[in-house]
Amino acid sequence: MAGVPYLEVASELCKGCELCMGVCPKQCIAIGDKLNSASYRPVYYTGENCTGCGLCFYACPEPGAIRVVKP
Numbered sequence: 001m002a003g004v005p006y007l008e009v010a011s012e013l014c015k016g017c018e019l020c021m022g023v024c025p026k027q028c029i030a031i032g033d034k035l036n037s038a039s040y041r042p043v044y045y046t047g048e049n050c051t052g053c054g055l056c057f058y059a060c061p062e063p064g065a066i067r068v069v070k071p
Helices: 019-023 055-059
Strands: 006-009 029-031 043-045 066-069
Touching (some): 006 043, 019 029, 019 055, 055 066
Antiparallel strands (some): 029 043
């Protein structure tokens, strides 16, 4: 049996635009409370419900900020 998909967010690359949140069908991405070194509030994976669809990856304008992992 394959593992459950999940996403990883590179918080230092994320600018908190929330585009990924808007396209996520499972609403498993949230905006963080803490600022990164560039003073943006990066998003984070809530830890459940990711289907691995990749919509967040394609919506993100920052290369490398989101990675979808399908174990």
